[in-house]
Amino acid sequence: MNKEAAYWIALAHLPRWSHLKVNNLIIKFYHENKLSIEDFFQLPESDWKNQYGIEYKEIEDLKKTKSELANNAFLAETLYNEGYELIPITSPEYSKTLKDNLKVAHSPALLYVKGNKQIMQEKSIAIVGSRNATDKSLEFTDNIAKLASKEYKVVVSGFAKGVDKQALDSAINYKGQSIIVLPQGIMTFGSGLKKYYKQIVDGDVLVLSTFFPKAPWKAELAMARNPIIYGLASEIYVAESSDKGGTWSGVVDGLRKNRKIYVRKPDSNENNANNLLIQKGAIAVDFNGNPLLELDYKPSLTEVNQLSLIEPTVNYENKILDLLKTGEYAVKDIIKKLQLTWSEKKLRDYLKSKKEVETINKKPMRFTMKDSTIKQISLFD
Secondary structure (H helix, E strand, O other): OOOOHHHHHHHHOOOOOOHHHHHHHHHHHHHHOOOOHHHHHOOOHHHHHHOOOOOHHHHHHHHHHHOOHHHHHHHHHHHHHOOOEEEEOOOOOOOHHHHHHHHHHHOOOEEEEEEOHHHHHOOEEEEEEOOOOOHHHHHHHHHHHHHHHHOOOEEEEOOOOOHHHHHHHHHHHOOOOEEEEOOOOHHHOHHHHHHOHHHHHHOOEEEEEOOOOOOOOOHHHHHHHHHHHHHOOOEEEEEEOOOOOHHHHHHHHHHHOOOOEEEEOOOOOOOOOHHHHHHOOOEEEOOOOOEOOOOOOOOOHHHHHHHHHHOOOHHHHHHHHHHHOOOOEEHHHHHHHHOOOOOHHHHHHHHHHOOOEEEEOOOOOEEEEOHHHHHHHHHHO
8 A cells, every 4th residue: 555655645635526536437447447546547648538538627637646646655655654544445444334324426535544443344323513512412422422332332523622522532431432533634633643642552542534634624624524424433423403514414414315313302491403403304312312202293383483494395485486476686685575594695596497587687686487487377376
């Protein structure tokens, strides 16, 4: 791997290339054509184009990253000398759970790790939740981490304050194992490595990143890190979520993918979005993580209203179209009149997707129902 490390760094961080595009290329040259990554990079440009269907702009990307191989080789040597390891998606040491959950479309091509990489092959749970979690949520997190440690399950967390940090510290406290998934490059995690040095050396903590090793913390990296947390886990427990942010979007995405997600059932006086996630299909659990029967559960009026604001229903969309029957409206006017929580971009994209809506190129851009549509609707009123 040391010899190929520079090539894997190059391929994993190609600008503008999605995980899907990179992984499809790996499938073709590695699995189908039985080429090493080094052999692929040594192919002439004509083979990249004719055998692999790589377009001109993408070939330029490959040429540019190929010119940086010497720098990547130096970086790889530095990583190995400092005790880091690189695990490509073709390696048997790559997390099978991650590949199974994220599939070819979203699995990162390369993992940077430090610590006991065997941890990735063990049964695992993720405990996620708010940075500003309540004491009750932190107690729940501690309890789930304790139970996981007793059952020899690895606890996966993201090293943010609140629930993430509690999950990690509780797993360590109960002599369990944990994976820290970083929102930054692994070489920029100096203070964290010092704090958990003993646990890393003892094999109880694995530090993992999918980002370029020297990448600093960024909010967008924190959001991009969240699917990795969910992907590394066989089970997902939610201590506390608001109706937006990383925990919310991660759970909603997981539910769309038919993942089983367990959400702490909140008390009636709590102000969070846990019940909304349960209404969306998450499994309500008690303080010990045991599933609760929700057959008799009915959301409060407030929760129903919140749900309709967060994820619009057909009736909500009908209100927008009904308004457009009465005249021409700018996006801002529609949002104000109907008190929508949508962003202007989301509403604009929605209106442009509707065949019956006419776009009027004024400043600001306006929308209305097409004349033929208005006539047809009026016939059925």
